[in-house]
Amino acid sequence: MSEYELYNAPQSTCSQRVRYTLHAKGLRFVEHKLDLFRGDQLKPDYLAINPNGVVPALVHNGTSVLDSSVIMEYLEDIHPEVAPLRPSDPLKVAEMRAKMRYIDEVPTPAVRVPSYNLAFLPHYQAMTEEEFLAVCESKPLRREFLLKMGRTGFPKAEMDEALGRLQRGVGRFARWLDESGGPFVLGRTLSLADIAIMPVIVRMDDINLGYLWASSPAVGRWLDLIRETDAFAATYYHGSLLTEKYPHLQSLKTTAA
Template sequence: MSEYVLYNAPQSTCSQRVRYTLHTKGLPFEEHKLDLFRGDQLKPEYLAVNPNGLVPALVHDGASVLDSSVIMEYLEDIRPDVAPLRPSDPLKVAAMRAMMRYIDEVPTPAVRVPSYNLAFLPHYQAMTEEEFLAVCESKPLRREFLLKMGRTGFPKTEMDEALGRLQRGVDRFARWLEESGGPFVLGHALSLADIAIMPVIVRMDDINLGHMWASASAVGRWLDLIRNTDAFQQTYYHGSLLTEKYPHLQTLKTTAA
């Protein structure tokens, strides 16, 4: 078995963060791709790794490390000598961690709402009510989220609220870039905060929400820089974008353009 074993899902934004961090640091890992709609994350063998039934989970030398933000910090803790992703100044570290908390609390959960309504809802609509409730009960950290969505999708009020949170997240991100002088949120060097927000911005662009940073050119430049990294190409292999998995989203994007 490899020293690092990553259990994740291609389209999972939290999984994408961890894949990018591993690739940036050049750490080879064994990847297990879980099919979340087949319930791979709820099978006993995976629950033994992560009792929360969520992805990603990293197993390092036989020990589980859970939660994408925790995994990213853990990788920096054990390999700070390779492609450092955390500044040396404690004040800048504190600022970086505050950014990561904001990202985890505002834009990251918000992007799930349009993602589920546009891409994932048909999976749940195909279930019976009993099957859907069983799935909700089996996911302790997503139970309320799924129950709010139901089998008819999030209502317009929920979508509008999520889009508002995404806009605030993008505006805050643009301000970080402006204040740091760019091209990254802490200045010249890529950090864990950039990687934390990366899947949100990539997802928004993928589902035709890129117009939200039309007035913030720094965000577009940042995205171009990220996409041109080797780690991005390795992280976003085919099937990682929703438009690659769900062709109707590509049609909607083309129509809107």
């Protein structure tokens, strides 16, 4: 058995955070890719690992560690000397954690709305109403989210609200970069806060929402730096982007360009 086993999904933004952290620290792990639309995350063997029925879950020497932000901090706790991703100053650590909480509260859930409407909705539309309701009831943490979306997608008001939250999230992120002097959230060094927001910015760019930081060039420069890291290439293997999984999104992106 490998010391680390990661149960995740290629396109899952929360999974991408953890994959990046593992790669940034040079930790070898066995990756189990779950097919979320086949319900792999709801099968008894996975629910025994993560009763919440979501990804990711890290199994370290046979013990489960859950929630992407918790996993990231856990990896830093047990390997603080390897590619440190957390400041040594307790006040800076508190600042980093406060920023991570904001990322988890505002832009991370907001990006799910356009993601589902643009990429995942056709999967649910192909179901009967009974099949769709059964899927909703099977989701320990996503039941209400899916019911709100329904088989017709999130209405314009929901999409507008999500885009507004993303715009505010990007604005806050740009302010952090400005206040720290950049190029990263806390200044010159990459931290867990950067990794926390990375999948949101990458997802937004992938589904044609990059215009939301057109007036904040520091965000674009930050994204370029993240993409240049070795951990990024290892994290975003082919099939990790929605445009790689869903060809119709690639055509929309080409049209928009």
